[in-house]
Amino acid sequence: MTEHGYNEVSSAEVEQFRCLECGKAFPFKNSLTRHAVIHSGVKNFKCDECGKLFSQKAGLTQHLLIHSGAKNFKCDECGKLFSQKVGLTQHLLIHSGVKNFKCDECDKRFTRKCYLTRHLLIHSGVKNFKCDECGKLFAMKSTLNKHLLIHSGVKNFNCDECGKQFPEKCGLIKHLVIHSGVKNFKCDECGKQFAMKCNLTQHLLIHSGVKNFKCDECGTAKGLSDSAIGIELLKASMDYGSDVGVLSSLAESDTLSSAESEATDAAASQFSWGMTAGCQCAVLEIKQH
CATH class of the missing domain: 3.30.160.60 (Classic Zinc Finger)
Known part of the structure; x- marks a missing residue:
């Protein structure tokens, strides 16, 4: 008996009624009964x-x-x-900082099991959510909703360093790494360093020899190492995810700042190219994934 007149309940009594589905314990049978409805699948x-x-x-x-x-x-x-x-x-x-739920596919870790479950949809390859604007497919509705901000034209997150605007806060946070000057990801092939791992991964396509950029006029295949393609990808990447259109009057590669150079590599897998007017200028189009 406690000082307030209530009977003390032992730990053994608390765990007397345990759920066979999830192992959760209850002190009263009616509490277990109410809880069991969760596992039944019935939602009234x-x-x-x-x-x-x-x-x-x-x-x-x-x-x-x-x-x-x-x-x-x-x-x-x-x-x-x-x-x-x-x-x-x-x-x-x-x-x-505790992340106990790990993805066996890519080793990414999560704070909650539901986040891991949602993440696994990416590896499943199933993409049931389609953007009506550009046809791009997504594994999760939440990702589609974020993508739609690109088409809305609304950019509420501004970089105080360069004034660049982003539709999502996460885009701004990733962008700020470029201004920090910290580059912890190094290319083993050429020694070039990057602020973000994803940019290094996309940069490695240059060394792979893969030529995914084909001229619509003459059929010539180009890789990311071609200066004209790199410059145009740069211009497109600086407005990441938005419409690109026709870009001409190509600039020289030695005019790029370090931030622009990194942005070029970051955009590498986002665009395809073609040529017009006898291959005089590059035309970039966002790939439909």
Whole structure:
């Protein structure tokens, strides 16, 4: 008996009712019974706002807070607000640095199992979400939604260093690495260094000898080492992901800044090229993946 008159519950009693599906333990049988509905797949509680279904009324009640617009739970690390405490709790894992869920395909790690499950769709090769604007396919709806920002023309994230604008915050964060001057990724073939691993990976296509850029007029195949192609890819990459159109009056390669040079390599796998007017100027088109 505690000082408040309640009977103390031993750890053995707390774990008396354990879920055979996930191993979670409950102190009361009715708590286990309510929990078991989650594993049954039955979802009788529907959100009138978005149509999402829930197995328990409590889940629906918590979900409705999202639509209310109220966000009373704040992260002390970054100031981000959440409508639910569980959302804040899960978010805090990001700041902890702990990533216990690893992808066996690419070794990328995640803070939550659901993030890993969603990531695995990329490796499955299945892409069921199509952009109506350009036809590009995506494995996840969330990725498609982010991609659509490119076509919207809205760019709310500005670089204070060079003024370049981005439709997504993650694009700005990646871009800022270029201005930091830190280049930890080195090409073993030529010694060139890059701020981001993805740029090194795309740069290696130059040394592979693969010629993916074909002239629509004369059929000549070109690789990324060709200066004209590199310069035009540079111009296109500086507005990453947007329409490119016809670019002429090619500049000399020695006029490139280090940031521009890296951007050229970063854009390498994003574009194809053709020639017009007797191969006098390059015409770039975004590849449809």
